[in-house]
Amino acid sequence: MAAVLSTEHRGLLMSQAREVNFPEGARIFDEGTRAESFWIVRSGTVTLQIPVAGRRPPAPVENLGPGELVGWSWLFPPYAWQLSAEAMTPVRAYEFDGARVRMLMDADPAFGSAIGHWVGRVLALRLHQTRTRLLDLYAPRASAS
Template identity: 90%
Template sequence: MSQAREVHFPAGAGIFAEGTRAESFWIVRSGTVTLEIPVPGRRPASVESLGPGELVGWSWLFPPYVWQLAAEAMTPVRAYEFDGTRVRLLMDADPAFGSAVGHWVGRVLALRLHQTRTRLLDLYAPHVTPG
């Protein structure tokens, strides 16, 4: 937490855009952040809503350090912001810390992948009516 700085985003503010350089990450203190996939010619598709205590952004940890999604503040958001480069350097300098951060981000990714899979099954799996 000594590396964190407090930031605020008003409702509707873009936090990051798909395809841009991923240099930071955030832990939400209050409010809601929506992760989105830009859709050409249409409004972005919302894929996840994140709230207090949740990690916003993981692309800062993996080369080529480019955002895979976009993030927008759905409500006013207060968050802790971390410099991804600085945290990677700390991870390299302290293997125990690096392992802990890597496992934490890995758990977040695994949970989000599972949630996405469940949403896709709800949307696209054939529905069988009891008969």
């Protein structure tokens, strides 16, 4: 976030933060449920997961740590999570109300653009990670012969 957002925009975003904690094993959100918040990890590890047919539990896609954004679905209608997230260790995070941040983005186009670019970068990375993980799970293995 620090490299993408100006000091002013980072300050505006952080003015909306509230500190939260998740115990190890806590479900932060599940795919398909309403995306109303997002988080920036302060400490701990959050694992993003994707359900895979015939596999239980969901397949891990990526581990997120301090300074990383957890959740982008709050920004795009229909505001439903595209992945699931679980605290793999105790997690301390900053939590943000997605609707409130969207209102601030609408009120300040420069802030809106900055947040959009930041989340867009994260989204592109997450899509790449998800694609790579799904290829790992489903691509035919090279034969040993």
